[in-house]
Amino acid sequence: MPDLPATPPDDESPDPRIGIPGSPFADRSGQPAQAVPAPRRRRPSRRIVLTAAMPAAAAVVGLTALTAPRPASLGAPAGDEELAAALAPHLGGHRRVAAILVEDGQSRLAGFGTGEGAALESSEFEIGSVSKTFTGALLAVAVERGELATETTVAEVLGAEAEGSAIADVILAELATHSSGLPRLASAAAGGGSILAGMLRKDPYRGRDAQQVIADALDETPSGRGEHAYSNLAVALEGQLLATAANTDYATLLTERILEPLGMTSTYAPITAENLRETARRGHGTSGLRQGMWTMDGSAPAGGIRSTPADMTRYLTAMIDGSAPGAAAATEVLFEESGASSTAMNWFLEDFGSGQPITWHNGMTGGYASFVGWDPSSGRGLALFSDTARSLDELAVGMLTGEVAL
Numbered sequence: 001m002p003d004l005p006a007t008p009p010d011d012e013s014p015d016p017r018i019g020i021p022g023s024p025f026a027d028r029s030g031q032p033a034q035a036v037p038a039p040r041r042r043r044p045s046r047r048i049v050l051t052a053a054m055p056a057a058a059a060v061v062g063l064t065a066l067t068a069p070r071p072a073s074l075g076a077p078a079g080d081e082e083l084a085a086a087l088a089p090h091l092g093g094h095r096r097v098a099a100i101l102v103e104d105g106q107s108r109l110a111g112f113g114t115g116e117g118a119a120l121e122s123s124e125f126e127i128g129s130v131s132k133t134f135t136g137a138l139l140a141v142a143v144e145r146g147e148l149a150t151e152t153t154v155a156e157v158l159g160a161e162a163e164g165s166a167i168a169d170v171i172l173a174e175l176a177t178h179s180s181g182l183p184r185l186a187s188a189a190a191g192g193g194s195i196l197a198g199m200l201r202k203d204p205y206r207g208r209d210a211q212q213v214i215a216d217a218l219d220e221t222p223s224g225r226g227e228h229a230y231s232n233l234a235v236a237l238e239g240q241l242l243a244t245a246a247n248t249d250y251a252t253l254l255t256e257r258i259l260e261p262l263g264m265t266s267t268y269a270p271i272t273a274e275n276l277r278e279t280a281r282r283g284h285g286t287s288g289l290r291q292g293m294w295t296m297d298g299s300a301p302a303g304g305i306r307s308t309p310a311d312m313t314r315y316l317t318a319m320i321d322g323s324a325p326g327a328a329a330a331t332e333v334l335f336e337e338s339g340a341s342s343t344a345m346n347w348f349l350e351d352f353g354s355g356q357p358i359t360w361h362n363g364m365t366g367g368y369a370s371f372v373g374w375d376p377s378s379g380r381g382l383a384l385f386s387d388t389a390r391s392l393d394e395l396a397v398g399m400l401t402g403e404v405a406l
Contacts, residue, residue, distance in 0.1 A: 080109060096114055097386045120309060128303045131305035132235045136326070137345070139346070149172075152171060158218075170225075173335070175237055179228055180225060182220055182237070203296060210297075263314060264307070266311050294366055316383050320381045326345075346361070358374070368385070371393055
């Protein structure tokens with residue numbers, strides 16, 4: 001895959017694990033981002049310092065301008081005025097935001113910095129790890145069609161290709177619940193290349209296609225199998241296995257089985273940068289600097305989908321009422337971590353203290369944050385999207401539990 005458009009170095013490195021840096025939910029879906037140490041520089045000789053003094057001074061000024069933190073300013077409100085007013089005090093550090101609230105079968109939409117009317121509804125966002133829930137829906141559809149079972153093994157899908165692999169007997173249910181023992185990232189992909197891509201604010205997953213992701217997973221030795229340990233590699237493999245079993249590619253499978261039936265024409269998995277639509281926009285890191293767009297190539301099933309508020313309203317509403325293709329992905333519990341926490345097909349079910357489990361998933365890329373969830377007991381659903389990589393989790397859960405007044 002060719003490079004994304006070149007971007008200047010950032011003062012931070014986006015976490016290539018699509019985690020939730022700094023979030024109280026980090027243990028469920030992401031580790032806090034780890035700072036990447038600055039490279040050691042040799043002290044230049046006196047001659048170099050003297051002859052390059054003026055250009056060096058100019059370069060320092062220019063680099064400082066490019067890497068200095070840029071304060072965020074929340075954009076002008078649009079859509080539902082009451083909802084926007086309730087959200088605004090909680091969105092410090094964000095810029096472009098969209099919020100969908102579903103209650104009693106009715107939806108409300110508000111946003112900031114997205115424009116008016118149709119512009120708000122069609123504003124495109126990277127949804128990050130919320131993409132995993134679409135992969136879960138694809139698994140549920142495959143089970144409903146009798147093509148696969150949650151107990152289907154890696155070897156049963158890949159055949160001879162999986163011979164001799166330590167994960168040959170791993171089942172789809174384990175991949176969908178982060179209990180397979182696979183690491184967060186493939187060992188082969190977690191080296192200097194990902195770190196450098198992060199420092200340059202580019203997609204750290206680029207360049208590893210579907211076959212490479214499968215090969216990377218087959219080379220791993222599971223550790224802690226049977227325990228919950230969040231793994232982007234596991235869900236990327238899950239999605240690629242589903243596509244392999246259907247004799248197609250992930251983007252096509254997603255479109256045909258989930259997006260088209262729901263009329264989600266503005267939602268897509270670009271896979272590579274060449275497939276980004278004109279509506280795609282770069283997001284921002286926590287410092288405010290723009291980030292490269294993440295398409296994630298072969299890891300797209302774990303976080304590479306882009307969507308709009310209008311489309312995500314359709315998705316959220318259909319998941320809540322059970323009419324979405326693969327809606328069973330959110331209700332068929334496959335792994336119980338504790339009495340208050342369990343996992344269905346790529347959806348988390350968790351009691352955050354209200355006494356009722358909330359069905360949810362969050363996401364974060366280099367420049368975007370997202371959250372989708374609902375309280376099955378009340379039917380209240382919520383989706384939040386931001387083009388700034390700052391966690392929306394605490395706000396979202398507060399809205400679902402009633403701790404944040406709406």
